[in-house]
Amino acid sequence: MGVARVIPADRSRSSGGGRWDRPPAWALVAMALCLAGLIALGPSVLRSGTVRAAGAAESTATATPAAPHRPTEVLVERPADRPLRVLFIGDSLMWGSFASDPSLTYRALVTAGLSTEGPVDAVLVGGPGESAAEATEGLTEVTGPFDLVFVEVGANDSVALTPARFSSDYAALLDGVRALAPDAALVCDGVWNGPDLATPLDRELRPVCAARGGVVVPLSPLYVDETLRGPEGSPVPGGGVRDQFHPNDAGHAAIAEAMLAVLGL
Template sequence: MMSSKAWSTRHKRSRAETSLYVLGAAVLAVIGVAGYLLTESAATTPPDLASLPASTASAAPIPTQVSVPGPLAIVRDGTPLRVLFAGDSLTGNYFASSAEAGFRSRVATALGPVELTTAELADQTLTTVSRIVEVPADLDLAVVELGTNDVGTQTPFDQFTSQYRDLLGKITTTSPGAALICAGTWQDAGEAYDAVIEAECLAAGGRYVPLVDIFEADGTRGPVGTATPFGESDTFHPNDSGHQQIADAILAALTVS
């Protein structure tokens, strides 16, 4: 028969062992929960975008913040200013109510007298128009309005960049003293192409004139079906108000003395 002292000692040992078992189980439970949470966190953490394959990245250039330089100065020498316009249907004054109401004509009239050279093709991309541009020597001003049709045809950005750079290089090489204005795309989906136009124009010493705000403004396009010298108007091309605002934006980037 077990003595009372021995029973008491064994009972105390049993309770201590039970306490240790319970404590151990609790510690193991905490460790298990922590491990589960860490596993779940690792499983739901968004992937590092930098580690994604190159094929998942957009091919569009990333717009960069650039300082906005002041207007370009043009100095008259007593002779008509020599001006080049290269562009698409907008440069061709589509769909103004008259040729005189188009932005090209408005800019030329405001700068007059001018000796005007134009190279424009409606519905054509930079690739096509750049091939027909003949740059006169000793230009005072070159206005390039291209890229709108490239948005629709999705010209590859590397191709567009190279060709735009080459066109500006042709202008600055043939007429190194010319003031250079580069109009953005007449689109609300041309941001990536506008980024190329802006960067290349500033690198060539020119001034970038965005058109998207004019495109999106009320009353600068349409109405559809109005008769013009260029055919019936649509809801895409600028009307007289749109052409006037484009001309104003270009002229605001210049000072003439």
């Protein structure tokens, strides 16, 4: 019984017996030459491809790494004919509640840092319990010009207002700042509170501040460090006791450091 054979379509069939004809001599010579050429070129092609691949890998490995993220710096223009005028707007944190000494409040520490570059004239708007809306009213009590403005509100709003209402009040406050100091450098402090209360308000104030040319410095990451607050019940020099909400001396120093960092100081 015969054995069936699968014959490739490109092979020449004979008229019988299922056998295919042997190619002519010239075809065999051509095939041999092609095979010899592949044997000679193959290693060099492979080596060339390997070098290119290694080069590409080496290029990737030695590429310059991306620059690390750095906080945005606020550019402050110092006038040549007068002291730098700085406006601080805020609540009890800006006021300096529970610091051991007025010189240890973060407002005083920021002022001292700025003073290393030249004379500073600092003005404060606000005080304990201040909200964004109340701070807006307080702007009517001061006059410019101002070269640098710090805005720190939201701790009191975070327990009293919806994020949408805070956004509206905060926008009105910064519009008032820009009417008073259109060209001043602007630093917006985030809300001093835990993430649950601070994050929704921080989400609102960021675009409002950015739209008015300001830079936001978040404070919630500092608030969650309990060593920067209280301890509750500990005495404050001069009278009173600390709570577990407001920054202590270390907290004021940490806030001041964050403020000065965006100023390049």
